Structure formats: C-alpha cells, structure tokens
Amino acid sequence: DGGITQSPKYLFRKEGQNVTLSCEQNLNHDAMYWYRQDPGQGLRLIYYSQIVNDFQKGDIAEGYSVSREKKESFPLTVTSAQKNPTAFYLCASSPGLYAGELFFGEGSRLTVL
Amino acid sequence: SQQGEEDPQALSIQEGENATMNCSYKTSINNLQWYRQNSGRGLVHLILIRSNEREKHSGRLRVTLDTSKKSSSLLITASRAADTASYFCATTLRSQGNLIFGKGTKLSVKP
Numbered sequence: 251d252g253g254i255t256q257s258p259k260y261l262f263r264k265e266g267q268n269v270t271l272s273c274e275q276n277l278n279h280d281a282m283y284w285y286r287q288d289p290g291q292g293l294r295l296i297y298y299s300q301i302v303n304d305f306q307k308g309d310i311a312e313g314y315s316v317s318r319e320k321k322e323s324f325p326l327t328v329t330s331a332q333k334n335p336t337a338f339y340l341c342a343s344s345p346g347l348y349a350g351e352l353f354f355g356e357g358s359r360l361t362v363l
Numbered sequence: 364s365q366q367g368e369e370d371p372q373a374l375s376i377q378e379g380e381n382a383t384m385n386c387s388y389k390t391s392i393n394n395l396q397w398y399r400q401n402s403g404r405g406l407v408h409l410i411l412i413r414s415n416e417r418e419k420h421s422g423r424l425r426v427t428l429d430t431s432k433k434s435s436s437l438l439i440t441a442s443r444a445a446d447t448a449s450y451f452c453a454t455t456l457r458s459q460g461n462l463i464f465g466k467g468t469k470l471s472v473k474p
Contacts, residue, residue, distance in 0.1 A: 254405075256405075285464075290466065291466055292367075292451060292464040292465050292466040292467060293406075293451070293464040294464075295461070338403075340405055340406065342406075347460070348455055348460055348461060348462050350411065351396060351408035351411060352398075352406070352408065352462065353408070354405035354406040354407070355405050356404055356405045357403070357404065357405050359403075
C-alpha cells in the first residue's frame with residue numbers, strides 16, 4: 251500500500267539532546283513537508299522540500315534541521331536549540347509543491363522531559 | 364500568519380443531526396481544502412474546492428465557498444459517532460502558493 255510512514259510514534263528525550271524523526275513515502279511524490287501541531291492549534295510549517303537535495307524554511311524553522319538526500323525520505327532533526335520541542339510532528343507529501351491535497355503520516359509525538 | 368479561522372471551535376451534536384463548520388480567511392485564495400483528524404492521528408484530506416467553484420459534494424459532505432465573503436462551510440449530513448474528529452480548513456494563497464491551516468473545529472457526535 252502506498253503511503254507515508256513516520257517513526258517513531260512516540261519519543262521521549264531529555265533536554266539538550268538532539269532527536270531525529272523519520273519520514274518515508276512510497277507515493278513517488280516530489281514535495282514533502284514537516285508540520286508541528288500543539289494542543290488545540292492548527293499546523294505550523296517547519297520545513298518543506300520541493301525536490302531532492304532542496305529544502306526551504308517554513309514559518310518556524312528555528313531549532314530544526316532537515317535533509318532530502320533521497321526522494322522518498324525527509325528526516326527532521328529537533329536540535330537542542332529548539333526551546334520548546336514537546337509537540338506532535340506531522341510529515342506530509344504531495345505530487346508537486348502545494349499541488350492539490352497533502353497526504354499525511356500518522357505523526358510522531360515528542361516529549362522532552 | 365493565521366489565514367483560516369474555523370468556527371465554532373467545538374461542536375457537540377447527536378447522531379443523525381447535521382454538523383456545520385465554517386472557515387473564514389483574509390486574503391485571496393487559489394483553493395480551499397478541508398481535512399479531518401482523529402485524535403492522535405494524521406490528517407486525512409476530505410475535499411478541495413477551487414476559487415471559481417461555489418459548491419462541491421462528496422458523499423455526506425457538502426462544501427460551499429463564498430469568495431466575496433471570504434468564507435467556506437463544511438456540512439456533514441446525518442452525522443455518525445465515527446465522524447467525531449477535528450476538522451481543519453486550509454487555504455492556498457494566491458499571492459504565495461503555500462498552504463495555511465486554521466486551528467480546527469472539534470466535532471463530537473454522541474450516539
């Protein structure tokens with residue numbers, strides 16, 4: 251089945267540690283996105299990638315980093331510079347940049363202790 | 364930047380009733396989308412309506428778009444307990460092309 255797989259589903263880390271969230275898609279989509287969702291809030295864009303080896307900052311990129319070395323993979327690293335990293339992180343993809351609907355993964359919930 | 368705002372923030376109805384959620388936005392759009400999110404899960408796309416369209420249907424869903432009022436509504440007819448979820452509108456801005464999500468309406472359908 252085609253889709254987007256995020257892992258891990260739940261992640262606990264201590265303050266000051268970097269953590270990497272995985273996002274893999276087998277939909278052959280060019281564009282991929284990372285969003286952050288806080289309780290009762292909408293989605294805020296962290297980073298997006300239109301094509302392999304290219305990515306751009308979104309609205310809240312500070313304290314995060316990404317890479318896009320392969321078309322199907324778009325990992326997100328939450329660095330120690332992110333002041334409030336506890337949140338629900340969602341990865342999405344689409345055939346082209348904001349071309350039609352976005353397909354979402356099931357999310358990763360990060361809790362910093 | 365907050366483009367889409369859903370109203371109400373929360374809605375509680377009985378099974379079988381209709382549920383109406385509204386979305387207002389501020390600047391010109393290319394299209395507007397509605398997504399559904401079950402608690403703790405990812406978002407699922409429901410419907411996309413383009414700026415030159417006024418109404419679209421998909422099963423029990425009916426979406427309207429009024430560009431003069433910069434607003435859209437999502438109607439779920441004959442609601443079921445399984446419709447319990449948060450519903451988000453997302454707009455693609457004509458000026459920037461990016462997709463901006465609202466804060467969502469939390470719908471609770473009681474059996």
